[in-house]
Amino acid sequence: MLIERLHLYSLAFMAAVYVVRIVWIMRFRLVRDLARPKGDSLRGAALAMTTMFRPWSMETTRTGFIQWIEFAVFHVGIAVMIAMSFVISLAPQWLTPTVIALVITSQALALIAGLLRLVKRVREPRMRAISSPDDYFALVMANLLFITCALATLHLPAATELYFILVAVIIAIVPFTKISHYIYYPFARYFYGSYLGRRGVAQ
Amino acid sequence: MSDDKELTQRAMELFRKRLTRQAVTSLQVCVHCGQCASACHYYLATEDPKMSPVYKMDRVRKVYKRTVDWLGRVAPGWVGAQDLDEELLQEWVDLAYGACTMCRRCWINCPMGVDPVQILGLARGVLTELGMTPKGLQATINVHLEHGNNMGVSEEDFVETLKWMEEELQAEVNDPRAVIPINKPHARVVYTFNPREVKYYPYLIQAAAKIFSAAGEDWTVSTEGWDATNYALFAFDPQTGAQLASRVEQAVNHLGAEALAMAECGHGYRAQRWEGENWSSHRYPFRVVSFVELMAQYIREGRLKVDPTVNTRRVTFHDPCNQARSGGIVEEPRFILARTVMDFVEMEPHGIESFCCGGGGGMLAMTEFAKQRMAAAKTKAEQIKATAAAIVATSCHNCLDQLMEINRHYKLGVKVQNLSELVAAAIVWQKN
Numbered sequence: 325m326l327i328e329r330l331h332l333y334s335l336a337f338m339a340a341v342y343v344v345r346i347v348w349i350m351r352f353r354l355v356r357d358l359a360r361p362k363g364d365s366l367r368g369a370a371l372a373m374t375t376m377f378r379p380w381s382m383e384t385t386r387t388g389f390i391q392w393i394e395f396a397v398f399h400v401g402i403a404v405m406i407a408m409s410f411v412i413s414l415a416p417q418w419l420t421p422t423v424i425a426l427v428i429t430s431q432a433l434a435l436i437a438g439l440l441r442l443v444k445r446v447r448e449p450r451m452r453a454i455s456s457p458d459d460y461f462a463l464v465m466a467n468l469l470f471i472t473c474a475l476a477t478l479h480l481p482a483a484t485e486l487y488f489i490l491v492a493v494i495i496a497i498v499p500f501t502k503i504s505h506y507i508y509y510p511f512a513r514y515f516y517g518s519y520l521g522r523r524g525v526a527q
Numbered sequence: 528m529s530d531d532k533e534l535t536q537r538a539m540e541l542f543r544k545r546l547t548r549q550a551v552t553s554l555q556v557c558v559h560c561g562q563c564a565s566a567c568h569y570y571l572a573t574e575d576p577k578m579s580p581v582y583k584m585d586r587v588r589k590v591y592k593r594t595v596d597w598l599g600r601v602a603p604g605w606v607g608a609q610d611l612d613e614e615l616l617q618e619w620v621d622l623a624y625g626a627c628t629m630c631r632r633c634w635i636n637c638p639m640g641v642d643p644v645q646i647l648g649l650a651r652g653v654l655t656e657l658g659m660t661p662k663g664l665q666a667t668i669n670v671h672l673e674h675g676n677n678m679g680v681s682e683e684d685f686v687e688t689l690k691w692m693e694e695e696l697q698a699e700v701n702d703p704r705a706v707i708p709i710n711k712p713h714a715r716v717v718y719t720f721n722p723r724e725v726k727y728y729p730y731l732i733q734a735a736a737k738i739f740s741a742a743g744e745d746w747t748v749s750t751e752g753w754d755a756t757n758y759a760l761f762a763f764d765p766q767t768g769a770q771l772a773s774r775v776e777q778a779v780n781h782l783g784a785e786a787l788a789m790a791e792c793g794h795g796y797r798a799q800r801w802e803g804e805n806w807s808s809h810r811y812p813f814r815v816v817s818f819v820e821l822m823a824q825y826i827r828e829g830r831l832k833v834d835p836t837v838n839t840r841r842v843t844f845h846d847p848c849n850q851a852r853s854g855g856i857v858e859e860p861r862f863i864l865a866r867t868v869m870d871f872v873e874m875e876p877h878g879i880e881s882f883c884c885g886g887g888g889g890m891l892a893m894t895e896f897a898k899q900r901m902a903a904a905k906t907k908a909e910q911i912k913a914t915a916a917a918i919v920a921t922s923c924h925n926c927l928d929q930l931m932e933i934n935r936h937y938k939l940g941v942k943v944q945n946l947s948e949l950v951a952a953a954i955v956w957q958k959n
Contacts, residue, residue, distance in 0.1 A: 456607030516640030523855035
């Protein structure tokens with residue numbers, strides 16, 4: 325099907341851009357730490373990868389637990405939405421009534437989180453001060469995807485087509501937007517965790 | 528080409544030269560979630576959106592996006608990219624130097640791991656190379672380069688102060704064996720001072736000497752390289768940092784010591800222990816330890832007998848950022864205080880989550896930012912008040928001075944002391 329091919333082409337394009345991006349970032353000089361370690365940098369890095377799954381380990385997620393729930397719900401919604409782009413076209417038999425209900429619930433909750441984020445970004449002065457069109461765009465696209473994904477699982481043809489077009493578009497442009505943060509996330513957490521771990525300050 | 532254009536062109540060359548993989552990662556990974564704001568003492572005190580860490584870092588990120596990042600070069604307005612101009616360079620001075628103590632509290636509260644030292648450090652380093660370091664900070668570095676210490680203390684005055692404190696110590700403990708060895712070859716430990724101790728707080732030299740003597744340590748001080756501070760750390764000037772750190776390194780090597788003990792100085796400890804070897808690209812043939820670690824070791828090993836009943840007033844502890852969050856010394860002060868004071872209470876938060884006092888990042892040398900510095904210290908003042916402590920202990924001189932100023936400004940009515948003062952007071956002197 326054309327839609328499925330578009331999806332695959334977008335994925336291939338995204339993968340190619342990410343490879344180029346990672347090669348590009350690897351060209352920058354890596355600062356090595358000669359100082360004698362006090363702790364284990366690898367342990368620190370491993371712990372750092374899981375910080376966001378342990379909201380009690382970081383002050384802002386511990387004290388702002390509602391915000392952490394919003395973050396978790398939003399990102400679970402993203403993961404489900406991405407998974408559905410494969411399931412709907414490649415394994416539609418998996419879409420039992422229970423699965424559909426779960427998908428719609430996750431997308432609805434993620435949409436609420438996404439809308440709250442958008443409202444916060446527009447209303448709060450400290451968020452407005454740091455927001456560019458790219459920031460608003462990412463949230464608007466995510467919210468649209470949550471809506472169309474939920475409708476696509478109900479096999480509504482127009483919604484399904486729109487969902488896959490949006491998926492193809494977002495996949496193709498993600499490497500150029502802030503949504504690409506997930507590619508840099510492992511690098512950033514590794515540097516953070518290994519630095520703290522090396523100094524014997526693992527959280 | 529106009530002067531302005533030359534300046535910004537030079538700034539861009541320096542900026543690109545300083546981009547490392549760690550810096551680029553921090554620049555790329557930010558998602559503008561704004562979570563860092565609630566971790567920053569500058570933002571919490573003012574609620575000014577321009578004081579949030581993400582805003583400050585974005586002043587640098589804008590330039591990165593415009594000149595290095597793909598989308599920023601093609602569609603700058605879309606991602607908030609901006610060319611570097613003189614106005615933005617001045618903003619870098621005001622924000623990177625004037626509104627950030629590099630405490631890294633935002634870093635440990637960032638879901639991504641964006642490091643302000645990587646980003647604002649980039650800005651500071653570029654400004655330093657352009658000769659735009661704030662005057663007070665640069666003056667401190669220049670004095671250190673010229674005189675061997677950042678307060679311009681002459682060797683004669685230094686040795687005289689040591690001799691005076693030795694006399695005071697011997698009178699205090701009534702023991703002529705309590706000495707301050709100077710330039711003793713092959714001593715196990717070489718101890719360095721913060722020059723403020725020599726000039727304004729000589730009793731801290733006496734306290735350190737008492738601790739070393741009571742613990743039976745084989746120690747000495749050097750007249751060659753005795754200054755523990757390294758303000759080049761704050762200016763992100765690795766060449767000068769290496770130069771200053773190497774003076775201390777040479778002193779230790781010439782005396783053939785096993786270990787270098789850094790006085791209670793947060794940035795000095797971090798500069799020598801964690802940055803010095805990287806700046807000079809070689810490993811030291813000796814260990815670098817903090818005096819805090821040594822005191823804890825002496826107590827743990829039973830070499831230092833202490834009586835906590837001497838320190839009866841309630842004590843709380845302020846964790847210096849460079850010592851705790853960036854230096855890994857968190858448990859040792861608590862171990863010490865649990866055995867040397869009767870009533871210890873933690874500030875909340877504490878340890879690696881501790882709030883900066885506001886004196887970090889070279890702030891105390893930059894008087895033009897004093898008003899913002901004291902305003903940003905409100906959070907720390909409230910923390911201290913909440914403990915109802917009579918004494919605030921710390922192990923960093925910049926923190927000590929800043930906490931004393933906070934005490935006066937916010938009328939807290941506390942006494943601020945170095946950890947070594949409390950330890951020295953609690954020592955049970957063993958005559959034999």
